[in-house]
Amino acid sequence: MKDAIKNPILPGFNPDPSICRVGDDYYIATSTFEWYPGVQIHHSKDLVNWQLVTRPLTRASQLDMRGNPDSCGIWAPCLSYADGLFWLIYTDMKRYEGNFKDGHNYLVTAPSMTGPWSDPVYLNSSGFDPSLFHDDDGRKWLINLQWDYRQREGRDRFGGILLQEYDVERQQLVGPINNIFAGTKLKLTEGSHLYRRDGWYHLLVAEGGTGYDHAVTMARSRHIAGPYEVHPENPVLTSKHDPDCPLQRAGHADLVETPDGETFMVHLCGRPLPGTRRSPLGRETAIQRVTWGSDGWLRLADGGITPSLEIAMPGVEFIPPNEEEVHTFASDALPMEFQWLRTPQPERIFSLTERPGYLRLFGRESLGSWFEQALVARRQDSIYCSAETVLSFEPEDLQQFAGLTAYYNRFKFHFLAVTLNDNGQKVLSIMSCCDEWPSGSLTISNSDEVILAPDLPVSLGLDIYESELQFRYQQGEAEWQMLGPVLDAGLLSDEGSGRAHGYFTGNFLGMAAYDISGRGTPADFAEFRYRRLND
Structure with missing residues (x-):
């Protein structure tokens, strides 16, 4: 296939994508749950063709999942690059059944994608889907959802997005913990990432749960700690309204900017078997072209909120895998x-x-x-x-x-x-x-x-x-x-x-x-x- 991206770009079990660019190189980290070694990282030069290059969590000091129940382990890694280092944040989920979630969040770093990857720095255990934001002033901030174990009428247990500063020298979180975003009526607010653009802090979150109501929500604020106003046409991406869309369960996204200034969104999706709601290939990774409007809000470049199976990409050719x-x-x-x-x-x-x-x-x-x-x-x-x-x-x-x-x-x-x-x-x-x-x-x-x-x-x-x-x-x-x-x-x-x-x-x-x-x-x-x- 020429001049187009074919979705999903990472077929098979590759959920919760986090993307970063270093020069002309793009990297996507995805969840591996109970499978070892932990975290899959794929590389691409063109956003079309991707190759698995490493799984950085390879030793017991970084990850030991013996005894972790099914679908626990590595949840929603966040990959970024700053100060000459790759920064990888991840959750090791030890329990998720019932009211409680025992998940521990860690940070490892490496000077190159091939390593060596450091031993982990423990961050917190207040909730999963942690993400590290590198601000323009050099400060670093961790965000993650707060898990609320209480069962209350009209409320879910996704208790909002927490923000706390990370001190690089002391290798620990410092200062006050602020709950900066309670989510929208879609509920189940998770999978958060922060970006800074034109004087705004843009917050991207996943909502609706990782099933067929999954969605991408965006909000923004002039101040990192909020308050955040929700996108006027929220959600930004979902397929819950379109049962015929080949990419179902669209949500849990991240953004990357190309050297030419274009913006792309990677997101998870599922492709159910024909006539069913069963997806044995698991949650996969797809990509969409997005644009920033004159009002400063992000939208799909093709309009609407439904993910596309093919994305125009002039000058590139998709090389299928060997049969x-x-x-x-x-x-x-x-x-x-x-x-x-x-x-x-x-x-x-x-x-x-x-x-x-x-x-x-x-x-x-x-x-x-x-x-x-x-x-x-x-x-x-x-x-x-x-x-x-x-x-x-x-x-x-x-x-x-x-x-x-x-x-x-x-x-x-x-x-x-x-x-x-x-x-x-x-x-x-x-x-x-x-x-x-x-x-x-x-x-x-x-x-x-x-x-x-x-x-x-x-x-x-x-x-x-x-x-x-x-x-x-x-x-x-x-x-x-x-x-x-x-x-x-x-x-x-x-x-x-x-x-x-x-x-x-x-x-x-x-x-x-x-x-x-x-x-x-x-x-x-x-x-x-x-x-x-x-x-």
């Missing part, structure tokens, strides 16, 4: 596409050197554990895709199983596993969890039990076509064989839960090994293939 990715694990570093869950001790769950050319997973805790789960996976970024792997695994009993999974969280997954049956034969088993919240009961399908040859690798595959998922397998010289029923891929989504507010991540496809006997039995994966079949 197929093949990873053979020949390097001693895990390919950038992959992540694992929660733990800062990856050597406990995998190795690329114990058997060169293979990814060795050490069977650990059960499927869905919040502590030490040997699962290495990549994002699903197309609703038409397939994944394949080649597995060498010799289980000793039924408590050991390894294979290929489509995994959203501990209550939503499909897993094609190699294990043993009651007769001690190596077999294939399909395990599914359909999110019967809060029980999350496991369904195991052995109706068409496949007995595998011992001491022989097996190829495992899955195909996803919109809301349908089908497993398959192949061993020796035989052809690929379909296995089990067609499964519901749509439930592997934020909206596919049995809860009122869902979750916040996206579907992953990957390799997993479990040994709930505690013996750490290894499973060796020779390769992993991912294909985008059509999009």
Whole structure:
């Protein structure tokens, strides 16, 4: 595609974008929640083509999420550049169920995007979605929402946006804490960022919740501590009024200015499966061109408040990703596409050197554990895709199983596993969890039990076509064989839960090994293939 930006610019699970520019380089940081390492940062020269360049939170001193519940961990990072440093603010959310939110906000810095990234400075725990604003006079200010745990009629628990100064020398917040913005009637005020332009402080917030009422609100003030007046045509961006818009759930945004003085807004969005309100790709990142009007207010350049699927961008060409990715694990570093869950001790769950050319997973805790789960996976970024792997695994009993999974969280997954049956034969088993919240009961399908040859690798595959998922397998010289029923891929989504507010991540496809006997039995994966079949 020439002369246009195709949305979303970061397909698959890439929510809560924060963007900054350094010279001709643009960077977007997005939330990673319970997936390790923490925070994804993509780079672009043209706002059209983006490449994942780093995940900076790589060690236990910066991030340890063992025990964090599903959809906790890294929430809404804020990336900025000032004084010759990159500044990254992030929340490590330890709990979000019920009335309380236990989230701790930190700051790390680096002289370049490749690091080294510092150990964190603790900031506060008063609320999530922190953002650092560098004022023209050199002072720095932290803003974040205040969480109000009280349940009161007519009020939500998003208690407004707090402002406090950050002292660089003392590495701590100082001075008074001011609540500068209570939000609008859209409620659920979060995701705040500050900007300064033409003598005004402009405050951008997300409102309406991160579901289908999500929106971007703007307000401004002559003084950083307010009072702030709301945009006269608020909201600035939303798709809640347009169920046919391909980019639903539009909100949680940030702004960047190009060297030529144009302004763009990045924002999260979701693309539900046709005819549904299920988005297994998760919340993604899109971009819109915006303009500042003669009245000083920001608006979409194309008019209206609905996000566009394509944005005119003369002189550039979108380069689509390869249809197929093949990873053979020949390097001693895990390919950038992959992540694992929660733990800062990856050597406990995998190795690329114990058997060169293979990814060795050490069977650990059960499927869905919040502590030490040997699962290495990549994002699903197309609703038409397939994944394949080649597995060498010799289980000793039924408590050991390894294979290929489509995994959203501990209550939503499909897993094609190699294990043993009651007769001690190596077999294939399909395990599914359909999110019967809060029980999350496991369904195991052995109706068409496949007995595998011992001491022989097996190829495992899955195909996803919109809301349908089908497993398959192949061993020796035989052809690929379909296995089990067609499964519901749509439930592997934020909206596919049995809860009122869902979750916040996206579907992953990957390799997993479990040994709930505690013996750490290894499973060796020779390769992993991912294909985008059509999009």
